[in-house]
Amino acid sequence: MKLFLIFLVSILFFVLTVGFTSYNFSKDIIQKKVADASEQTIIQAGQKLDIVYTVYEDLSMQILLDVEMKKLLAEVETVNPGSYDYVRIRQAIGEKLNIYTFSNKTIKALHLFHSTGGTIATTDGSPTKDTMIKEDVLKKIKGDNGRISWIETRTSGFLENSAGGSNAAAFGLGRVLKNTAATKEAILLMEINVDIVGKELADIQMGEGGQTIIITPGLQTAYSTDKSVIGKPTSLDITLDALEDDQHSAMNSKKDLQLVYYKSAKTGWYLIGAMPIDELVKDAKVIANITWIMAVIAALIAVGIGIMVARMIGRPVIMLRNLMKEGEQGNLTVRMNVQSQDEIGQLGHSFNQMMEKITVLVKQTNQSAQEVLETATELSDASKKTATSAKEIAIATEEIAGGASSLAVESERGNELTHSIGMQMKAVVNSNIVMGTAASDVQKSSKQGIQYMSELILKTNATEEMTRNMVEKVDNLKESTRSIRKILEVLNNVSKQTNILSLNATIEAARAGAAGKGFMVVADEIRKLADQSRQSIAIVGEITETIQKEIDETVKVLSNAYPIFQEQILSVKEADLIFKEVQNHMGGFIGQLSEVTESISQLDASQLILNDAMTNVSAVAEESSATSQEVASLSSEQLNISSGLVRLSDKLEQLSDSLQQSLSKFDV
Incomplete structure (x- = not known):
């Protein structure tokens, strides 16, 4: 039985070791190659998105430098808010904003606000009397002090008490419009339909079970093909520290997703491609299956060798053991019938000589x-x-x-x-x-x-x-x-x-x-x-x-x-x-x-x-x-x-x- 177990364990050990070593090497190579290819795809897609973001930044700069817009913003501060001139000036500002939205259909709405948050003009049809920009959005835009502020995607909009617009997800661009001719500042907010990002990322495939998403530095989902998770914390189970290096590749905390990412130079958001590890290495599992088949064949061979060893060695040894038990009980007349001259035969011959000498000694x-x-x-x-x-x-x-x-x-x-x-x-x-x-x-x-x-x-x-x-x-x-x-x-x-x-x-x-x-x-x-x-x-x-x-x-x-x-x-x-x-x-x-x-x-x-x-x-x-x-x-x-x-x-x-x-x- 010990010889049989030695044959069985030895054969299975070497077969499984070689098989699973090959499987692990193949899995790592496939995972690395796929990750490298996906990394380049994500980087290129991220650079394309930066170009799209640049278009909106240029549009905001165009509004900032518009001489007629500056004049209208300076006039709106000098008239009485309840007067006809105030209504006329706001309509003129709204028409200017509509011209910019007509030139770019991906812009959901353009808004201009006073520095206190009240609405000057908007293109989404909301009444300007009670509509105000949300406090956190206003604070972020004013905090950037004239620089571009990218605001993460929201489904509930960016305005308080807004009756216009729709519940479609959108992300925002905001900046402070400083006018040397006016004593106060104006706030520009551009709502951009998130579908423009989906169009740019439509050709990216992360394999079965994979996904392409955009998350903010606060780990909020800015874009996903699953609309229900937009604006919510990401489910990728990853920390911001893991995305801070320049490797463009990482694993999530559970080690079940391969992540490739690109950090936008414009918005600071992360474009992430997530691929399940099991899906990446499914082709390498063929090696694991072959290893198990070879292990079963090796086990059958070991069983055959064990049966042969039992016939050649086990049966004579059992016979010799039974004769020794009779001698142990006091029968010194037992002898083994020796037929072969191998080690087993020599052992039987030595047993017969030992029993004869023990008989003389007992007398x-x-x-x-x-x-x-x-x-x-x-x-x-x-x-x-x-x-x-x-x-x-x-x-x-x-x-x-x-x-x-x-x-x-x-x-x-x-x-x-x-x-x-x-x-x-x-x-x-x-x-x-x-x-x-x-x-x-x-x-x-x-x-x-x-x-x-x-x-x-x-x-x-x-x-x-x-x-x-x-x-x-x-x-x-x-x-x-x-x-x-x-x-x-x-x-x-x-x-x-x-x-x-x-x-x-x-x-x-x-x-x-x-x-x-x-x-x-x-x-x-x-x-x-x-x-x-x-x-x-x-x-x-x-x-x-x-x-x-x-x-x-x-x-x-x-x-x-x-x-x-x-x-x-x-x-x-x-x-x-x-x-x-x-x-x-x-x-x-x-x-x-x-x-x-x-x-x-x-x-x-x-x-x-x-x-x-x-x-x-x-x-x-x-x-x-x-x-x-x-x-x-x-x-x-x-x-x-x-x-x-x-x-x-x-x-x-x-x-x-x-x-x-x-x-x-x-x-x-």
Whole structure:
């Protein structure tokens, strides 16, 4: 079966590899050749369309340079929109536009608009009163600032509220008409029937399933033979980046369309020829079909070779396998009937010789197994007796070693306890010394604190006296500000009286006529001086009022601070008493620490004697335990050897029985 699979896979692999390699090369060559030919066709068609676009650009330039049109556009701005002259001028402009449309039947309509979007004149029969150019179209044309603006194909037209025209698809050309004689600009919009593009592209064939379309840089369909997709996003599944290079050939994102394109130098639109890849390479599929046919023929040949191999090799091998299975079950008398001298015959002859030698070997092994079984039985009995004696010795030795180990452990534990007590005693002594030093420091700090508290009491009393004096001075200052306010009231009244007197003097001077003019000037200066005095008095009053408020707040703060100073004096005195009590207690505490230190020193000396005694006991116990453990280890080792000898004897006996039983299965 393996040989058959090798033949089958090898033949199919090479046949399919050669066939499909040829198919792929042929497909790529055909695709490239067709793409190159279509590319030239699309480029030529695109150049022809550029010539057509140039005709419309020239027509717009002709309208721009028309002297009579310029004159009419200048006049239409100067007349009243509701007058008869305005209607007459618009009719004249419309007639001029009709002349241009008659000269080129592919122009669907010509429109002229004000710069605001309102209609001046049109050739499609729409009423000009309510008709306006669409906002996006107007913005695009004005944005190009006098240059040609090509507007993508639309089926809904370019005008708002238009009742004329039809729903036929059209693309547009727009430009701003600038007139030096007029103060405003006019907008020209030319609607061009999209069928003119269809006529130019009618002879281009992209094969079955192919199409020729025009798309804008915004990937909107400007022209297609399918009218329903015009003005909608393209369905070619391609990005604008793929069309930006100069290769004129690309693939769509799904890799199922071959695209050839040309970018118009006039409109910036893309003329694209799309061809299905499957349609391009359908002739190359003949190679793929032939490859499959050859693969089937090769498979039939491989099957025939497999049957022949099975007859020549498989049948003798199966016979030899069956004879080996009988030998595996214990029949050593089987032999193969050898008829040929090839490799299979030599294999059968070798099998017969192997079976004869195995038969002789089994007879000799059977006799040896019987002798080994008898020897193993005697060895097993002797091993069991030795193992019993070694087990009893090991038990006694383990008990002795266990007692010695327990004694060593307990002595070691006592030694560790005495050592731990010694370390703790040293720590207690050190702590006691530190505590005594700290108590002395506390006593010194307490004396220093008492001195500081005495000085703090004196300073607090002085602060209280200063606060009391400050309160009295602030009260005197408050009385002074009240006196200032009374003086300011008197000055304010004087200012008012002066102002009244100056007013009366002005009135009297006015009555005196020319003789009183000099006196009127003096009265006016007095009135100004009175106003300045009044303003200055008001400012001084505000400052005095501010000082009065701040004095009141100062008095309030000092009044609140005085009881706090009183409480502070009491707290300082209480702290002084506490420091004195701490000094007395610390003196007694230092005396008690001296007595405790002496007792701990005596206890430390006794602990050192106990530690030496426990060290000696531990050393003796460890030496005894080590000797006992060595004896126990030797006894355990002897017991393990005896047990292992017994196990080996039993195992040898079992193997002898097993060998004898296995050999009894063979027929010799």
